[in-house]
């Protein structure tokens with residue numbers, strides 16, 4: 424069956440924005456799915472919803488400002504009420520791979536400060552085991568070669584992400600390495616190993632960060648909650 428993934432993304436986004444309430448501090452994700460939520464929030468703001476938002480990338484900041492959404496500095500607040508963000512892969516028990524759009528560092532910081540992290544996704548993102556999607560790893564360019572060697576030893580051979588033949592730079596001026604672990608059977612273990620590698624700024628394994636995943640499927644939505 425040919426699925427309309429764009430419609431699924433939109434449905435998930437529209438379901439997620441129902442959680443927003445006046446006065447909330449809201450994290451805004453990055454990517455094509457998060458975009459649907461940001462556009463819907465823009466409409467809600469035009470209709471009078473008063474919220475303050477924290478973007479997870481320069482692109483999201485620009486989009487949100489263009490829609491009249493109030494942006495605040497993350498260092499001016501203690502916590503974020505709700506964040507709505509996308510994912511590259513998720514499991515039913517809310518493990519995620521993120522960073523396909525290269526915004527994983529700010530996405531992870533924002534998620535770590537968020538009380539309710541809502542992930543929105545189309546049905547192609549749901550997997551039994553993470554790892555088919557290459558794991559994005561943000562590294563300081565100075566350390567890239569050494570991290571590539573260490574990833575090979577960890578059985579996750581990686582390449583430096585390129586755009587039009589040139590290295591892709593994150594908003595913070597770092598590289599993204601895309602690591603092919605194929606099937607990540609022990610995500611928490613891998614996450615801990617990557618956290619210990621000097622030169623890695625952030626990696627795309629999000630563990631214990633999502634509260635809910637809302638997935639669009641067959642003209643409806645399905646919700647997976649933290650147990």
Ligand code: 5RP
Pocket residue numbers: 452453454455456457508509510511520521522523524525526527530
């Ligand atoms: C960006 C991300 C995105 O949430 C992820 O890549 C999903 O993007 P899309 O909604 O375009 O499929 O982690 O860094």
